[in-house]
Amino acid sequence: MQIPVVLLFLGLLTVPGRSQNAATEQNSATDGANAGEVEEEDPFYKSPVNKLAAAVSNFGYDLYRQQSSRTATANVLLSPFSLATALSGLSLGAGERTEDVISRALFYDLLNKAEVHNTYKDLLTSVTGPEKSMKSASRIILEKRLRVKPGFHSQLEKSYKMRLRALSGNTQLDLQEINNWVRQQTKGRIMRFMKDMPTDVSILLAGAAYFKGTWKTKFDTKKTALQDFHLDEDRTVKVSMMSDPKAILRYGFDSELNCKIAQLPLTEGISAMFFLPTKVTQNMTLIEESLTSEFVHDVDKELKTVHAVLSLPKLKLNYEEALDSTIKETRLQSLFTSPDFTKISAKPIKLSHVQHKAILELSEDGERSTPNPGVNAARLTFPIEYHVDRPFLLVLRDDTTGTLLFIGKILDPRSV
Template sequence: MKSALYLCLLLLGLQVQGQHGSNLDEQQEQKIPHSPEDHFQAEGENLAHVKIAASNADFAFRFYKQVREEVGNKNIFFSPLSISTAFAMLSLGARSNTLSQLHKGLAFNLTEIEEQEIHEGFQRLLQLLNDPHREVQLSMGNALFIDDRLKLLQKFLDDVTNLYYSEAISSNFQNPPEATKEINNYIETKTHGKIVDLLKSLDSGTVMVLVNYIFFKGYWERPFNNLATRDDDFLLDAKNSVKVKMMHQNKDFNIHRDEKLSCWVVEIPYKGNASALFILPDEGTMKQVEDALLKETVSNWMQSLEKRKIYLDLPKFSISGSYDVKSLFEKMGVTEVFSNQADLSGVAEKTPLKASKAIHKAMVDVSENGTEAAAVTMIELVPLSAPFPLPPHIKFNRPFLMIIVDKTTHGILFMGKIVNPAAKED
């Protein structure tokens, strides 16, 4: 039984019209360094990851609003951090207006943060997220699959391996089925078998594929008792509903009632330094809450949380989202990197490149707990006479939002909207 399983992937294809010969030196897999001092350094010496957190949050909410326009009233789930990391890594090789558009699209303002600090921030982020001592199971990494005829510039190769701990894997793109299978096998391994055959085919002329993945499995600090889970109605709209498995807890949670936006905010912590924010808009106020999604809004919610006993109902759900990031980025003003005007001259020698494809898939699975041992039956007894005042009953039985926050890095790992918990995965 899984408590919460989050997986996501950003895959970026680069293609070229002219081909150039030369072999890629084999690169060893980059091991992300850790030391006992990591956590102390995070507070003192290197705060670049804190500086990029604000921009990453801005990007997360901008991207969310673009996805909402595209998909309408459907489930949404993605990892803004996966997308930011992949394009920040690509920006190492971008120049001139292509680079400016990427910075603007990713919400980086170079009057507030230096370009080198951006990459150092992601480097630190990768170190902290991959810390093996964390209680949550979390891994994030990057890979470049490179045509063996493409000669990468040494500086680009050094930067992606040293700053982004990327693996560089020599591939034969002249045999597209073989290269596709190799990339899909890598993805399947890194996502523990959860994302299979993501890449259907390679565009002709593809010479490099950049992959970023995140795998996260977290356990609630206090699991839901599966004996309390029951069938219930989830209201899709005023007229329609679906049956769901509704989990229940009657405990103290950090909650906030935002009267201005007419919504409840409930924080459910994981073991380890991460938590899930569940936002329940009052009936008819979802758009109002979505429009107000900004880093300032979420920061205000986090600071306003107060521990309070509530009756909580939350559905079990398993949903996924697949997105054409190229199309979404173009609507956000990031166009040049995908066009023949692209300047990625910092990537490879004498080879004009452009991004031809960018796809992202994420999935989430939320249930009562996550360990076999937690199946041991526990019966809670509560007093017959209710304490006064009555605890609020917060029932997530209508569309709601979900944001996964990593407290070590102040980063938004995932976010989404659950419109129909019973929807079949795409």
């Protein structure tokens, strides 16, 4: 893996090199080792849980890129972990050929496959335990009255605590049951998962997630005011903008991506990383293409804690989307045509639908009124100003495992 060389110059982080693709990096590392160049593994990835988190998160970055390219002029918000969990569970019912397809999409081909499902149980506990504010729901829904092999039932529940749902054939009752289940799993935060029940379901993967973040340091509600947000060079809208003239954050500037990066801590070991292009007209594709678990981890290690004048919009984002068309354009395309799921049922079945809903709220709420006195921030000769007043990318990440929890392209923060 290519580690960025990072220099702090006048408070600006310069990153001359970056990871473009996790699989490419691993292959390059292998080639280097074969040539006599031994690259030391980052201690962070020596943990099986963290290594698995990096793999499923890279699936998430890939899925996000695909969805963003399909909706170039619209906001995108995904919580890929919920879909990765459903997909990983589905692999338990796949024959060797189809299991290999899913493994490559989830980057399991770089892991010890024999331990993946047991390790996933530990990852779920770490990221979405009962005490966590992050509420995630994943489910595999099968065509009506399908006879399922008992071995698949037991394996799925053991590793993923996931119960299968076979449709009854009554559209209204099936829709009600699925929505009630998501409401229960998210503690009432997602009241309606789907508007309508899709037709001709063979296998439907369902993934939902809700998170209302609590900052480590709260924003003063008295400083929140309507301010300009630049949609582009010509259009400006008023949004509710939170402000902190004496913020402490982790900051850097990427000269290749031409963007300012800021990271703010939330409670429960979660952080929010903002990628802000320097110009409102800047295409964000280059930033999107750079996002991998390894790149974000490297950036996280190199950002510098500084004092800053900060403003960012309050966010209450609700994104509901059928993603089957998006996933058909990925390396999982064969799951929709002629997969082997004979470990699930003797009857031929295939992936037909992928439904996703993500809700994210970030307001002024915080744990304390002032920053932790133990935080040492660099005092620069000039103030860092970080104003999220134009389109930006947002990555929410679990710091302990590196799991990608949410990723969004926010072109207009008023709605998603």
